[in-house]
Amino acid sequence: MGLVRRQIQPLIEETLEWARVVMIHGARQSGKTTLARMIAEARGGTYLSMDNEELREGILDDPTTFLNNQRYPLVVDEAQRGGDRLVYAIKQLVDEEATPGRFILTGSTNFLTVPQISESLAGRVQIFRLWPLSEAEIADSSPDEIGRWFESSPNPAPASSLNRADYLERVCRGGYPEVVNLDPGQRRRWFQGYVETVIQRDIAALTDIRKSSALAPLLRWTAGLTSSPVNISDASRQLGISRQAITNYFEWLQTVFLVHELPAWSRSLTASTARRPKFHITDSGLAASLLGTDANALASPTNPATGPLLETFAVNEIARQLSASVRAYTLSHYRDHKDREIDLIIKADNDDVVAVEIKATSSPTAKHMAHLRWLRDQLDTVSPDSFRGGILLHTGPYAVTLDDRLHMRPISCLWSN
Numbered sequence: 001m002g003l004v005r006r007q008i009q010p011l012i013e014e015t016l017e018w019a020r021v022v023m024i025h026g027a028r029q030s031g032k033t034t035l036a037r038m039i040a041e042a043r044g045g046t047y048l049s050m051d052n053e054e055l056r057e058g059i060l061d062d063p064t065t066f067l068n069n070q071r072y073p074l075v076v077d078e079a080q081r082g083g084d085r086l087v088y089a090i091k092q093l094v095d096e097e098a099t100p101g102r103f104i105l106t107g108s109t110n111f112l113t114v115p116q117i118s119e120s121l122a123g124r125v126q127i128f129r130l131w132p133l134s135e136a137e138i139a140d141s142s143p144d145e146i147g148r149w150f151e152s153s154p155n156p157a158p159a160s161s162l163n164r165a166d167y168l169e170r171v172c173r174g175g176y177p178e179v180v181n182l183d184p185g186q187r188r189r190w191f192q193g194y195v196e197t198v199i200q201r202d203i204a205a206l207t208d209i210r211k212s213s214a215l216a217p218l219l220r221w222t223a224g225l226t227s228s229p230v231n232i233s234d235a236s237r238q239l240g241i242s243r244q245a246i247t248n249y250f251e252w253l254q255t256v257f258l259v260h261e262l263p264a265w266s267r268s269l270t271a272s273t274a275r276r277p278k279f280h281i282t283d284s285g286l287a288a289s290l291l292g293t294d295a296n297a298l299a300s301p302t303n304p305a306t307g308p309l310l311e312t313f314a315v316n317e318i319a320r321q322l323s324a325s326v327r328a329y330t331l332s333h334y335r336d337h338k339d340r341e342i343d344l345i346i347k348a349d350n351d352d353v354v355a356v357e358i359k360a361t362s363s364p365t366a367k368h369m370a371h372l373r374w375l376r377d378q379l380d381t382v383s384p385d386s387f388r389g390g391i392l393l394h395t396g397p398y399a400v401t402l403d404d405r406l407h408m409r410p411i412s413c414l415w416s417n
Contacts, residue, residue: 004137004177006035007324012128013039016073016101019126020094023079023117026130027257027282028108028198031177035130036075036104043101045073050081063089072102079105080117087120094124108202113255132175132283134320136415145413146321146346149354149389160410164362164395167411168295168306171313174285175320184294191289195219195258202256214241218249222259222279223290227311227343229264229276229335250279257282262315265332265345267383274335284313310411311343311358314393317414318344318356340371353379355390362396364408372406 015022016039024032037047048070050056059066063086067074079086090103111117111127136143172187173180176194179187199215217239222230230250236243253259262278281287288294291305298306315331322329328349334342344356355375359368372390379387390406393413400408 003034003038004031004133005140006031006130007134007137007142007321008128008130009035009039011324011326015126015128016043016104018100019124020098020100021090021103021105021121021125022101023105023107023111023121023125023127024130025107025109025111025127025257027132027176028202029176029178029194030130030132030257032106032108032130033075033077034177036077036106040073040075040104043073044071045075045104046071047075047077049077050086051078056081060085064092067093072099073104074102075104075106077106078108080107080109084120087117091120091124108198108256110255110257113251129323131316131320131323133177133180134175134415135170135317136321138175138180139415141415143321143413143415145409146318146354149346149391149407150348150352151388159397159399160412160416161397162395162410162412163397164360165295165299167310167313167395168298171284171298171309172288172293172295174283174288175316176283176285179285187285188289191286194286195290198256198258203252214239214245215249215252218246219253219258219281220290222250222253223281223287224305225279225308226281226287227278227308227315229274230279231276258286260319262344263332265334265347267379274337276335278333280312280315282316284309284316287312307360310360310395314356314358314411314414315344317411318346321414322346334375340374342371342375351383351386352388353386354388356393357391358393358411359395361394364392364394364396366402368392368394369402369406369408373403376405 012022012024024036026032040047048055060082067089094102179190182190195216203215218235221235221239232243232246235246254261259279260282262280264275264277287309293305297303298309319331330347332345334345342355343358346354346356355372357368357372369390369392372392376387376390387405392408393411394408395411397410399410399413402408
């Protein structure tokens with residue numbers, strides 16, 4: 001596909017006006033290199049890749065001299081592969097000269113889990129996560145639907161032209177730039193190679209690869225439970241791996257952005273709130289590939305994977321869009337021991353809350369809003385004015401306001417202007 005305008009680009013460019021170092025991290029093949037090079041070249045900067053072994057060795061012989069003789073901003077791609085010598089050289093240079101916008105670092109490993117970067121550059125670096133493409137980016141639209149949810153009375157959205165089959169095609173396609181225009185067979189082979197590369201290359205750089213033969217089975221097991229709370233004991237028993245190993249493996253999978261955690265949310269509404277996090281595969285197309293399913297199979301009303309994959313698709317779309325927001329949001333889920341469950345809780349930096357339920361149905365009814373209505377009433381009692389909206393996202397065509405601050409919206413409202 002052609003060059004896609006990334007929603008996070010203006011925020012990164014604005015940050016380069018005052019921050020000495022910008023870090024863009026995210027899943028491999030999510031478009032970090034393309035974005036960083038485009039920003040740097042527009043500013044007359046340069047690019048180098050630490051994935052190039054020969055170049056890396058040359059740089060690390062005398063990193064300070066090498067870096068000091070480049071045009072800025074300088075993109076250092078896969079910066080974590082440069083290790084301590086590279087990071088300390090960057091720290092020295094930005095400490096000696098506090099000029100903003102000198103370095104753009106990229107990495108396929110979570111910045112916060114790389115001690116030599118997170119500790120040495122603390123206070124000097126601004127961090128951005130780049131996800132695979134959002135549907136809004138693919139459609140080249142600039143919606144503000146999520147922002148309107150926090151206004152308590154979002155504008156009526158137009159009827160959607162998409163049907164359930166259209167959504168399932170998008171679920172299985174995912175958002176990695178390389179796969180958007182591939183046919184299903186090509187996409188399946190791409191995902192297979194992608195998982196092998198990440199495990200054999202990126203995770204190998206984090207740990208002893210001889211101990212990670214269970215990572216691929218664990219990732220497939222997680223795909224089968226995407227959008228569900230994970231029971232470490234169940235994973236240990238079914239995969240024949242110790243609980244501690246499972247815990248370590250989940251940390252590695254999060255570190256290389258194959259999965260992301262949705263923590264449990266609670267505001268003392270009930271003593272029976274469940275505490276287990278959910279784990280979502282970072283891309284719904286990757287999750288579908290790991291499960292060996294496609295849009296035709298998901299169309300069956302009895303397919304148990306359809307609802308969870310659609311939920312992952314919608315949660316990921318929301319997370320991708322919010323990552324480009326100047327406002328801070330946190331994402332979590334709610335579940336209690338009375339089987340009340342809400343797929344996504346979005347909390348703004350002022351503690352306002354929007355609750356989101358995602359349903360595969362194209363004919364939603366009032367009963368699908370029961371848990372959203374319960375949460376609204378609870379928060380109105382314990383934290384008045386904090387509940388801004390309850391949103392039921394569905395695969396049908398219509399947008400309806402059902403009750404006070406409770407709205408039904410087609411999933412496509414997330415990317416339709």
